[in-house]
Amino acid sequence: MQASVINIKSIRNDFPILKRKVHKDKPLIYFDNAATTQKPIQVIDAISNYYLNYNSNIHRAVHQLAEEATAAYELTRDKVAKFINIKNREEIIFVRGTTEAINLVAYSWGRQNVQKDDIVVTTEYEHHSNIVPWQLLTKEKGAKLEYIGVDDNGELILDQLDAYLDTGRVKLVTFSQMSNVLGTISKSEEIIKKCHQKGVRVLVDAAQSVPHIKVDLQKLDCDFFAFSAHKMLGPTGVGVLWARKDLLESMVPFNGGGDMIREVHKYETTWNDLPFKFEAGTPNIADVIGFSAALDYLDKIGMDKVREHEVELTKYALEQISAVKGIKLYGTPDITKRGGVISFNLGDIHPHDLATIIDEDGVAIRSGHHCAQVLMERLDVSATSRASFYIYNTKEEIDVFIRSLNRARELFRI
Amino acid sequence: MSSADIYREIILDYYRNPRNYGKIENPDISKKDSNPLCGDELEMHINLKDNKISDVKFTGKGCAISQASASMLTELIMDKDFEFVKELTKEDVLENLGLHDLGPARIKCALLSLKVLKYGIYSYVSEKLKDTASADKIKEEASGLF
Numbered sequence: 245m246q247a248s249v250i251n252i253k254s255i256r257n258d259f260p261i262l263k264r265k266v267h268k269d270k271p272l273i274y275f276d277n278a279a280t281t282q283k284p285i286q287v288i289d290a291i292s293n294y295y296l297n298y299n300s301n302i303h304r305a306v307h308q309l310a311e312e313a314t315a316a317y318e319l320t321r322d323k324v325a326k327f328i329n330i331k332n333r334e335e336i337i338f339v340r341g342t343t344e345a346i347n348l349v350a351y352s353w354g355r356q357n358v359q360k361d362d363i364v365v366t367t368e369y370e371h372h373s374n375i376v377p378w379q380l381l382t383k384e385k386g387a388k389l390e391y392i393g394v395d396d397n398g399e400l401i402l403d404q405l406d407a408y409l410d411t412g413r414v415k416l417v418t419f420s421q422m423s424n425v426l427g428t429i430s431k432s433e434e435i436i437k438k439c440h441q442k443g444v445r446v447l448v449d450a451a452q453s454v455p456h457i458k459v460d461l462q463k464l465d466c467d468f469f470a471f472s473a474h475k476m477l478g479p480t481g482v483g484v485l486w487a488r489k490d491l492l493e494s495m496v497p498f499n500g501g502g503d504m505i506r507e508v509h510k511y512e513t514t515w516n517d518l519p520f521k522f523e524a525g526t527p528n529i530a531d532v533i534g535f536s537a538a539l540d541y542l543d544k545i546g547m548d549k550v551r552e553h554e555v556e557l558t559k560y561a562l563e564q565i566s567a568v569k570g571i572k573l574y575g576t577p578d579i580t581k582r583g584g585v586i587s588f589n590l591g592d593i594h595p596h597d598l599a600t601i602i603d604e605d606g607v608a609i610r611s612g613h614h615c616a617q618v619l620m621e622r623l624d625v626s627a628t629s630r631a632s633f634y635i636y637n638t639k640e641e642i643d644v645f646i647r648s649l650n651r652a653r654e655l656f657r658i
Numbered sequence: 659m660s661s662a663d664i665y666r667e668i669i670l671d672y673y674r675n676p677r678n679y680g681k682i683e684n685p686d687i688s689k690k691d692s693n694p695l696c697g698d699e700l701e702m703h704i705n706l707k708d709n710k711i712s713d714v715k716f717t718g719k720g721c722a723i724s725q726a727s728a729s730m731l732t733e734l735i736m737d738k739d740f741e742f743v744k745e746l747t748k749e750d751v752l753e754n755l756g757l758h759d760l761g762p763a764r765i766k767c768a769l770l771s772l773k774v775l776k777y778g779i780y781s782y783v784s785e786k787l788k789d790t791a792s793a794d795k796i797k798e799e800a801s802g803l804f
Contacts (some may be wrong), residue, residue, distance in 0.1 A: 595721075595724075604660065620697075626699075656670065657670070
């Protein structure tokens with residue numbers, strides 16, 4: 245194992261799945277972390293401990309199990325607040341994932357605030373989850389959806405943002421802090437500052453950034469912020485929407501039901517306080533508690549170390565992959581401007597064929613449009629292959645990956 | 659099935675030099691479909707004469723399996739009786755490709771062309787021939803493909 249900024253051997257030991265073999269005898273090399281990460285035993289244990297020892301519904305009952313479950317669930321909220329550095333814990337809304345968080349904003353805040361001829365600005369490198377909710381909203385309202393373009397280095401063309409803001413009709417700018425395809429890290433603070441100077445609200449899709457780089461929301465100063473637990477060692481089915489208190493208070497609930505009410509009468513209802521106003525129904529208690537263990541795990545390593553490890557891996561991978569004959573890489577070569585995501589094509593091998601071939605060597609990568617068809621159109625490709633790294637990946641695994649790419653190249657006679 | 663068995667010379671040849679690639683003006687049958695999971699796209703144009711496939715062409719983009727499969731399917735049905743094409747099964751298509759035991763994800767690539775063909779025939783049979791009974795059977799087959 246290479247010398248590393250983190251104790252890679254002990255980390256790998258915490259992930260039971262990394263011990264399994266695929267295709268009979270090949271060690272699993274998991275490079276599909278931008279889609280979802282693996283889970284350490286600490287997270288799996290936290291979930292099973294809840295079901296084994298204190299499973300119960302939260303917030304209402306007064307028995308001991310309910311009190312323990314409520315405490316564990318609410319403790320996660322405190323940990324999230326600390327992790328992203330915000331002051332008010334009640335601004336953290338637990339949802340199913342980033343997609344639901346964005347939809348919540350589009351349906352609630354969007355319907356109240358976006359009117360005919362207003363503009364919502366997104367970017368060409370968004371995931372479909374940060375495009376489709378805005379298409380639905382703007383079509384319903386007769387508003388316009390505009391895009392900040394992506395340059396040949398895979399970076400946003402911010403002059404275009406200025407032009408949109410100058411119209412005076414922009415209500416919201418929404419962008420991902422890190423592209424799930426190119427790995428580009430957006431100039432978030434600059435974008436947010438420009439928007440706020442014009443009184444425009446900003447949503448940050450942080451699904452790819454929070455798991456990989458340290459974020460400080462007090463410094464970032466956006467209005468809405470969304471991310472998912474499962475891309476940062478946590479379980480599926482848990483996500484976070486953070487929004488400024490005054491905004492959340494002005495918004496109508498997204499789902500109506502239990503837990504989000506203060507008083508229900510036959511024809512009218514008053515809302516519960518934040519955050520419960522936006523958490524109708526029994527939430528995903530077990531997985532929120534599992535998420536707590538994931539946050540502890542990342543905290544213990546330290547997000548600066550996580551980033552450092554990924555920079556080291558990505559630098560090495562970029563060097564190695566550049567030497568593969570016929571390779572085409574997408575995104576900026578500047579490592580300070582990108583995360584641990586490498587999108588590429590190899591000769592005329594379609595990404596699905598490539599992924600099939602290297603899967604035989606135990607290497608799991610993603611192939612396809614990565615839910616970013618607008619970006620695929622911009623890059624003028626129908627699909628790419630994507631390798632994405634996390635804390636448990638090693639340079640040795642990258643070596644296997646490169647050998648496997650060369651085997652695919654030979655098979656296709658490139 | 660290992661990738662060395664899948665990506666044989668013949669599959670790569672049909673992928674890189676697809677036979678019957680292109681479009682037909684005002685075809686008797688025209689159908690387009692895509693696989694939303696991977697984005698593979700395929701469009702097929704067919705002309706019929708005296709109850710035979712007198713011409714067939716396809717366009718599309720996607721992986722080697724989907725594109726080679728489409729091209730080899732056009733060769734398989736060219737000049738054949740319409741009845742033969744109506745009865746074509748997925749086993750026939752896989753046999754023709756020489757692909758067996760493909761995984762659940764990749765078998766969709768191999769059968770996309772048959773799906774497009776079946777839906778094309780369905781539209782023709784129901785809209786132009788008004789043969790509802792026959793059309794329903796073809797539609798059921800097509801929808802069961804993946």
